[in-house]
Amino acid sequence: MSRSDSHTYAEQPWFVPPAAETARDVVVIGAGVAGAGAAFSLAEAGFSVRVFERRETAAAETSAHPAAVVMPIISLKPAPVSRYHVAAYELTLQRIRALIERGLDPGWHPCGAVHLLNKPRLQKLYEGLAQTGLPAGIVTALSAAETAEYTGLPLQEPALLFPEAGWLHPPSFVQAQLAHERIRFFPAAPVDAIEPGGPGWRLLDEAGAVMAETPLLVLANAGDCLRFRESDWFPLIRIRGQLAYVAPEHCDRHPRSVICHDGYTVPATGVGHLMGATFDYHRDDDTLDRDDFENLVQRNQALLGLKTQIGALAMRGRVAFRSKCHDHLPMVGAVPDYAATMRDYHDITKGRSFKNYPKAPYVPGLYVTTAHGSRGMISSVMAGRILADQLVGAPAALDETLMAAVHPSRFIVRRLLRRQPPLRAADGRETGDASMNEWR
Numbered sequence: 001m002s003r004s005d006s007h008t009y010a011e012q013p014w015f016v017p018p019a020a021e022t023a024r025d026v027v028v029i030g031a032g033v034a035g036a037g038a039a040f041s042l043a044e045a046g047f048s049v050r051v052f053e054r055r056e057t058a059a060a061e062t063s064a065h066p067a068a069v070v071m072p073i074i075s076l077k078p079a080p081v082s083r084y085h086v087a088a089y090e091l092t093l094q095r096i097r098a099l100i101e102r103g104l105d106p107g108w109h110p111c112g113a114v115h116l117l118n119k120p121r122l123q124k125l126y127e128g129l130a131q132t133g134l135p136a137g138i139v140t141a142l143s144a145a146e147t148a149e150y151t152g153l154p155l156q157e158p159a160l161l162f163p164e165a166g167w168l169h170p171p172s173f174v175q176a177q178l179a180h181e182r183i184r185f186f187p188a189a190p191v192d193a194i195e196p197g198g199p200g201w202r203l204l205d206e207a208g209a210v211m212a213e214t215p216l217l218v219l220a221n222a223g224d225c226l227r228f229r230e231s232d233w234f235p236l237i238r239i240r241g242q243l244a245y246v247a248p249e250h251c252d253r254h255p256r257s258v259i260c261h262d263g264y265t266v267p268a269t270g271v272g273h274l275m276g277a278t279f280d281y282h283r284d285d286d287t288l289d290r291d292d293f294e295n296l297v298q299r300n301q302a303l304l305g306l307k308t309q310i311g312a313l314a315m316r317g318r319v320a321f322r323s324k325c326h327d328h329l330p331m332v333g334a335v336p337d338y339a340a341t342m343r344d345y346h347d348i349t350k351g352r353s354f355k356n357y358p359k360a361p362y363v364p365g366l367y368v369t370t371a372h373g374s375r376g377m378i379s380s381v382m383a384g385r386i387l388a389d390q391l392v393g394a395p396a397a398l399d400e401t402l403m404a405a406v407h408p409s410r411f412i413v414r415r416l417l418r419r420q421p422p423l424r425a426a427d428g429r430e431t432g433d434a435s436m437n438e439w440r
């Protein structure tokens with residue numbers, strides 16, 4: 001156990017949240033699921049929200065998928081990633097229901113999701129499901145016969161079923177959230193720089209002209225956070241992912257639910273059966289790759305009863321880039337003042353009592369929601385809720401351990417505790433793990 005693990009969140013001054021904000025105007029940069037999720041939660045909490053997006057429409061970058069699975073990653077032991085995902089999943093289902101009740105269309109398809117037991121980890125989870133302590137209704141065990149019945153496929157293996165899961169159309173989900181009456185959306189508005197000024201922050205365009213002033217600013221621009229000095233140290237990794245689409249007429253079988261296996265299959269979307277997804281840390285090109293396409297289809301060949309030769313299929317799909325952190329959790333909350341954090345806590349390995357350190361230094365009025373990795377649909381909703389609670393000073397939706405687990409300062413503090421090189425070198429250069437494709 002590390003020195004920080006043996007202390008509660010409240011005893012670790014670097015994780016103490018900032019005081020509540022008094023202003024009620026906020027600007028969000030970025031209109032993917034992260035920006036929309038934050039904007040909606042803030043609007044619900046009474047804030048007047050402006051969302052600035054560099055593209056002509058919302059959800060035009062990573063969140064532009066024709067379909068995305070809504071489902072948590074769970075584990076046998078209550079690890080932070082699993083606990084965060086389960087809480088985020090439940091909140092997302094609530095949000096989807098709330099949007100539908102308002103007469104909005106979040107593009108929701110509650111067809112359930114079945115996870116085949118393709119890894120020893122999942123087999124253990126299946127056998128030990130009763131001991132996981134997961135809330136009732138999240139996941140159940142299906143026998144082989146039940147799996148076949150549920151999916152409508154001749155599968156001969158047991159599986160885990162997430163009965164309330166499904167898929168949504170992310171652009172619809174984003175638009176439904178942005179339709180809130182307290183949100184104003186500004187498309188085609190690329191923010192080139194931010195600077196302290198006016199009531200708190202100024203947003204500048206490429207020509208240096210002021211686009212907006214705001215007391216409160218939320219960065220929801222994925223890897224583009226690294227453009228700003230205040231957030232250029234975020235340890236974000238960029239991971240290429242490719243999807244493949246196959247028209248149903250090429251298949252003999254048509255699943256009734258989402259199927260997760262080596263990848264995942266989403267049936268009957270607007271682009272046909274959708275197959276995901278590749279993970280590539282080392283490539284940065286956004287053109288569709290024929291080998292990736294064929295590998296994805298190959299994985300689904302038996303499942304879908306593909307009747308056309310793979311080589312004869314037209315290559316259809318999309319490439320996008322995930323932004324994530326090494327620990328598979330997002331960065332959410334007030335943005336730490338990097339230099340002040342390094343200054344205040346530089347000697348935390350020297351045995352001084354934690355209570356003698358000052359409280360966490362933050363950049364005034366600056367917040368972030370990013371690094372939602374492979375589960376942006378659910379993670380973005382929880383992140384929005386965390387931000388809204390933090391800005392109004394409400395009790396956090398998650399317990400102290402989980403709030404520490406998503407706190408942006410965790411990377412600075414971990415490096416100090418492990419005596420690792422800093423994220424930003426003394427000469428201002430960023431350092432980091434060059435073995436992966438970083439967002440810079």
Ligand SMILES: Cc1cc2nc3c(=O)[nH]c(=O)nc-3n(C[C@H](O)[C@H](O)[C@H](O)COP(=O)(O)OP(=O)(O)OC[C@H]3O[C@@H](n4cnc5c(N)ncnc54)[C@H](O)[C@@H]3O)c2cc1C
Pocket residue numbers: 029030031032033034035052053054055058059060061062063064065067068069070189190191192220221222224240241242243276277278319320321322323369370371372373374375376377378
């Ligand atoms: C192949 C693939 C499959 C996936 N499948 C799933 C899935 O099934 N389920 C799931 O939950 N997740 C899935 N994900 C993950 C999910 O897509 C992401 O986590 C999510 O889309 C990230 O949302 P975001 O809002 O952080 O980023 P983005 O969607 O990229 O949004 C950021 C926005 O900020 C804007 N922006 C950036 N810089 C600026 C600036 N300077 N000024 C103004 N605007 C700016 C961008 O234009 C963009 O619209 C998948 C990801 C990939 C790559």
